[in-house]
Amino acid sequence: MVLAELGGSITRALQHMSNATIIDEKVLNDCLNEISRALLQSDVQFKMVRDMQTNIKRIVNLEDLAAGHNKRRIIQQAIFNELCKMLDPGKPSYAPKKGKPSIVMFVGLQGSGKTTTCTKYAYYHQKKGWKPALVCADTFRAGAFDQLKQNATKAKIPFYGSYMESDPVKIAAEGVERFKKEKCDLIIVDTSGRHKQEAALFEEMRQVSEAAKPDLVIFVMDSSIGQAAFDQAQAFKQSVSVGAVIVTKMDGHAKGGGALSAVAATKSPIIFIGTGEHMDEFEIFDVKPFVSRLLGMGDLSGFMDKIQEVVPHDQQPELLQRLSEGTFTLRLMYEQFQNILKMGPIGQVFSMLPGFSSEVMPKGHEKESQAKIKRFMTMMDSMTNEELDSTNPKLMNESRLMRIARGSGRQYKDVVDMMEEYKRLAKIWGKMKGLKIPKKGEMSALSRNMNAQHMSKVLPPQMLKQIGGMGGLQSLMKQMGSKDMMNGMGGMGGLFGGEK
Incomplete structure (x- = not known):
């Protein structure tokens, strides 16, 4: 990362x-x-x-x-x-409003991932209820319109462009006008990639901006740009009124410090980061949680948001009820493993937990962790309903473990390892007993019923020590501006490199 x-x-x-x-x-x-x-x-x-x-x-x-x-x-x-x-430049960027037409123009260097980012931005807002549309005003790069057309079609987003017209200014004006008539409330204009030394292209970009009259200009920056970031970002800011930054390719292994320089040069906030090639690998950028993760202090509110995304709404009340009872079964472990696998790359998810600095999980460890989860789930597939729903560890005697090993095609030792993991998680889950359940049973309300004292019992000692003990945990909760806490799954640290 x-x-x-x-x-x-x-x-x-x-x-x-x-x-x-x-x-x-x-x-x-x-x-x-x-x-x-x-x-x-x-x-x-x-x-x-x-x-x-x-x-x-x-x-x-x-x-x-x-x-x-x-x-x-x-x-x-x-x-x-x-x-x-x-x-944080100290001022927010322009925020599009649903139902009111907003025009957003994307600019950046060649190869920064601008066209893909345009579609991701459109797709993100489409899922939130906007009616986005894409305009391809990139007539410089061969295949630019084809790429945007392909991306937009896949995401079912209307688009406009031309194989015949070579004037990006005309395309931008026509596209914006067309989608205004079609009552689109987020019109996204993609432009040609350009370099600060290319004066003619910068003049063209200024003309496209005049024709499109954007409410927001977004500078798209490849995280690997390095030392050139400040000068390049500043050049774009001087030609068009850049109001926000999106950093792409954050899933790579580049140094990435240029992202900080781009913020300084444009005096504009980073609003999203691209974390992969897929359409949904696109995250809102929030300064405090990002810095918190950078310092190995976690992003508990982000982790909570992820939980809410992947735990089905109808399962949330039952999950909270089980938390309150402190009862942890193998079936519940199976369900939570399923949720973790839905949460995206494991390294990104667990970097949100305090104590999981990026180096705790060395390169290649993510795949091992994912493989271990899947192995455990395969073994649990060979269990009976009685075994999955029991809270009595003595039920799982040697003959049962041997049968599960044979049924899943695993070694006896693997099943023993899984049961050890279950016991460890059951112990952590048990510490949640007595948690007051919110009236509506919503996951988001869990945060209001947890305090630092309760959280300190759940976090593995290694994590708590790294945060700075109880005082550090209270400070962290205050810094984050909320008390959003994890729902007991944070105890899975041992499975992914934390302290057992």
């Missing part, structure tokens, strides 16, 4: 500071220098790194701190805030 290396380096720097016996100026400077090196190596602009270091030193004045202050937490909070400032 892009920025995984950066996140790991920052986490290590914070860990070195936490391990220090005494927090003094030298420890603070060593920590900041280590973080600064990591940011520079990740292609973040030098001035941004220098400003960040200066700001933190100004905020964290160790000599003025009275005795009893938690210096580690104050430093960590300052680093968190400064990284957030890097990614």
Whole structure:
């Protein structure tokens, strides 16, 4: 994952500071220098790194701190805030309104994934109830219209373009006008990729903008652009009024620090990130959860949103009831494994959990984790209803385990491993007993019934320690601006590299 290396380096720097016996100026400077090196190596602009270091030193004045202050937490909070400032220009982008025609124009370098991103953006809003349409004003790249046509047809989104007309300005004006008449409320204009050295193409982009009269111009940036990000983003901003940034190819292994530079250059917020080639691998970008994941502190609200996406609405009340009872069966484990597999790449999902910095799950580990889940599910397919629904571990004697191994084509040891995982999860699930159930039984209401004390019992000790104990957990919940917590599935840390 892009920025995984950066996140790991920052986490290590914070860990070195936490391990220090005494927090003094030298420890603070060593920590900041280590973080600064990591940011520079990740292609973040030098001035941004220098400003960040200066700001933190100004905020964290160790000599003025009275005795009893938690210096580690104050430093960590300052680093968190400064990284957030890097990614947050302090003003929101234009937000399209459903039912009212909005025109959004996409610009960016050649090869940044602009055309694919246009369709993803349209598809995302279509699922939310908008009526989007796509206009291909890219007449420079051969096959651009074919690509947009293919993507739009697959997503069942209306599109406009021409094989005959070579003037992108005319196409943009005609397409926008047509879709306004068809009462589309999100008209997306795709433009040719261009480079800041190409003056004629930049003039053409300005003319397309004048013809389309966009409410929002989005700069699409490939996460691997590197050191050139600031200058390129600034050039686009000077030609058209860029109001938002989308970063693509965040599923790769590029350094990715250029994304931070692009925000500084355009003074515009990142609104989405592309995390893969598929249409639904497209996420809303939220600064605080992103930085929290970068620092290995998790994104509990994002994890909760994922849970709500994949747990069928009609199953949510029953799940909460089971949480309240603290009863965990093998069938329930099976169901939760099914939900996890629906949540997308396991690394992305579990990077939302505190303590799961990207380096906890080394390259290749995701496939192993997914394979382990599927093996467990195959073994459970060979169980009887009595075995799946029982809460009595003594029921699963040696003869039953042997039968399950034979029925699933697995080794006896594999079935024993699965039962050990079940016992561990059952113990964590049991700690949720007594959780007050919301009236409507909705998953989102769970957050209002959990506090840091309850959450601390659920999190594995390794995670709780990395967050900074109870104080750190309370601080994290406050930082995130909500108390959205996970629903007991966070205890699956041991299965995916956490502490057992």
